[in-house]
Amino acid sequence: MKRETAWRVFAGELNDSTFEMKGEGEKAPSYIVTPLGAKINRLFVIGVLTDVESISEGGDLVRAHISDPTGVFTLYSGSYQQDVTNALTSIEVPAFVAVVGKVRTYSPEEGVLYVSVRPENVMEVNAEIRDKWILETCRNTKDRIEAMFEAMKMNEPNVYDLHKLGFSKNLSEGVVLALKNYGKVDLNKYVALIQESLQFLLPGKESLPDINKKKEVLKQEEEVKEKTEDISLDEEEKTEDDFLEVENTVLDIIKSIEGEDGASWDEITEKCEKAGLEKDLVEEALGSLMNKGLVYEPVLGTIKTT
Numbered sequence: 001m002k003r004e005t006a007w008r009v010f011a012g013e014l015n016d017s018t019f020e021m022k023g024e025g026e027k028a029p030s031y032i033v034t035p036l037g038a039k040i041n042r043l044f045v046i047g048v049l050t051d052v053e054s055i056s057e058g059g060d061l062v063r064a065h066i067s068d069p070t071g072v073f074t075l076y077s078g079s080y081q082q083d084v085t086n087a088l089t090s091i092e093v094p095a096f097v098a099v100v101g102k103v104r105t106y107s108p109e110e111g112v113l114y115v116s117v118r119p120e121n122v123m124e125v126n127a128e129i130r131d132k133w134i135l136e137t138c139r140n141t142k143d144r145i146e147a148m149f150e151a152m153k154m155n156e157p158n159v160y161d162l163h164k165l166g167f168s169k170n171l172s173e174g175v176v177l178a179l180k181n182y183g184k185v186d187l188n189k190y191v192a193l194i195q196e197s198l199q200f201l202l203p204g205k206e207s208l209p210d211i212n213k214k215k216e217v218l219k220q221e222e223e224v225k226e227k228t229e230d231i232s233l234d235e236e237e238k239t240e241d242d243f244l245e246v247e248n249t250v251l252d253i254i255k256s257i258e259g260e261d262g263a264s265w266d267e268i269t270e271k272c273e274k275a276g277l278e279k280d281l282v283e284e285a286l287g288s289l290m291n292k293g294l295v296y297e298p299v300l301g302t303i304k305t306t
Contacts, residue, residue: 006044008137012070019181036144037175046133048293049097069200070193074116087122094306250285262304
């Protein structure tokens with residue numbers, strides 16, 4: 001049986017997925033189809049392993065979380081893959097890790113779908129390798145955005161015409177399935193994921209060639225959706241830069257007050273408010289910093305830098 005491609009997808013895209021394509025037959029693979037048309041059976045993920053916890057009495061089932069610049073992947077590993085489970089539990093968090101695994105779903109009720117990853121291989125990596133994964137995943141996400149944009153221009157989106165435009169057959173099939181099950185996709189949201197990830201790689205840079213390409217895709221997507229209102233990209237960039245400045249301020253404050261065990265959430269909030277930051281903005285920045293792997297919560301209510 002042909003081994004499935006291990007897709008590079010950000011957590012923000014995977015966690016938006018609500019459509020599963022079930023395989024027919026005992027050994028036929030199942031797929032999660034993301035809103036951008038990634039038809040995923042297996043994933044390749046690199047990010048910050050933030051926690052690993054036992055969720056069974058015997059300790060033979062663990063849950064772990066890996067964060068990237070856009071969100072968090074949830075992993076479950078058990079006795080059926082003991083080597084992987086042992087590897088996860090032996091890693092001192094936080095740590096950069098690379099994971100290859102299969103997507104799994106849980107649907108507690110109709111219309112609700114939770115996506116997780118069952119790891120097949122886990123290994124520690126360094127920040128440079130993590131950054132290369134982010135850049136490659138940005139490129140892959142851009143390709144899916146462009147494929148979806150082309151499909152949305154068609155009167156009847158189809159695999160043949162998308163494949164003729166140069167997109168792989170696998171992606172073309174996924175894009176057509178995504179449009180059937182999600183309707184017109186808000187490409188603006190996924191352009192923003194790419195921008196956020198690129199800014200995370202190079203903080204302080206005002207512009208990058210890749211970001212400018214994403215802006216053009218954003219402009220095209222707005223034309224497809226026939227929106228009448230104008231969107232000021234300069235204003236959006238200014239808002240993003242302002243929030244990045246807030247994040248940096250919060251991070252500096254945490255570093256200045258954390259002890260060996262970290263700093264309490266209340267103390268961080270108090271210091272930030274004295275620095276002129278609103279509480280809601282501080283909490284939003286803390287959440288973003290945790291998603292980026294720059295800080296983590298070793299115990300509830302305590303924040304520590306990585």
